[in-house]
Ligand SMILES: O=P(O)(O)O[C@@H]1C[C@H](O)[C@@H](CO)O1
Ligand SMILES: [Mn+2]
């Protein structure tokens with residue numbers, strides 16, 4: 001029986017979004033942003049030499065069509081990715097009005113977001129008083145810190161000492177529909193932070209804020225602060241069935257790896273495996289060996305985005321891509337007849353771009369196990385329809401299979 005492995009390389013965009021001009025970073029339109037293309041160009045120019053050197057080397061992803069998909073999406077031919085494809089590839093365009101992770105994942109799963117998210121556009125004094133009052137009450141503190149747009153690593157460095165002195169949680173947002181709360185795991189308490197997020201989530205979700213995100217950290221003023229792996233996203237539940245529900249309702253097993261559990265609020269998911277991207281890759285290798293016939297494995301590798309994209313770290317992003325390429329190269333020979341591995345992304349996060357937010361881009365669709373060819377330009381929701389077609393389960397919504 002067929003099996004499907006749907007793997008999201010979080011934020012690995014390939015440029016060319018037709019509506020990029022309607023999205024911004026620090027007031028600059030996302031027009032021309034190209035995560036993969038600009039990383040490849042920087043590497044070829046010798047401008048991404050920290051912990052690695054020279055042109056971007058992605059032999060496996062290139063052979064699956066990554067260079068072709070980038071050229072089709074954006075017109076930019078990424079240097080060094082011109083291998084003749086041995087897989088099935090496409091470039092996918094998003095319709096949902098957000099360039100955030102839930103929007104991208106829900107639409108890839110067949111459900112374009114049916115509403116406009118609520119954002120906090122003001123860079124300073126970002127939150128309305130009723131949200132601030134609710135946060136103070138939920139924290140049991142005498143105030144909050146931040147109340148602004150910020151990079152999460154920068155704001156923790158800046159306000160960590162005051163947080164330790166006052167016990168006030170650090171609340172901040174971004175271009176996404178998020179309310180983020182950074183707090184010290186020991187001094188403030190990890191479970192207390194989760195309880196605060198849980199208490200606030202219903203109010204923020206009712207406002208159509210997509211996620212309340214717990215951002216725990218450790219450290220002190222002398223040694224500096226560092227975020228831990230205990231991040232937890234409290235996301236709005238998807239408002240209608242999507243790919244995980246379709247597969248589960250057809251009686252097949254659904255495995256989730258990484259943030260997929262949070263992004264979908266566990267809807268349609270039988271079991272979840274979490275950890276760092278290195279740990280997650282081990283789980284993916286294990287599931288290629290042991291996943292049940294007919295099953296869907298849905299994975300998200302977040303560190304491209306969280307450790308490098310938002311930090312505008314081109315070398316780090318290139319290192320992560322090269323690591324990932326090597327792992328997928330080791331994975332392909334383990335696939336069985338009837339397996340389909342589909343690699344894609346949920347939005348861009350161009351590390352050469354201004355600001356620290358996502359960038360509106362098309363994404364690659366790279367498929368092993370379904371022969372050689374191309375579907376050209378497709379839509380995000382077509383990914384779900386194609387995975388459903390491969391598994392032989394009924395699909396819903398606007399997507400159409402390109403297989
Ligand atoms: O705390 P950081 O700067 O990593 O926050 C990023 C910005 C996005 O809105 C959030 C969720 O993806 O992560
Ligand atoms: Mn994402």
Ligand SMILES: [Mn+2]
Nearest residue numbers: 305306310358
């Ligand atoms: Mn992000």
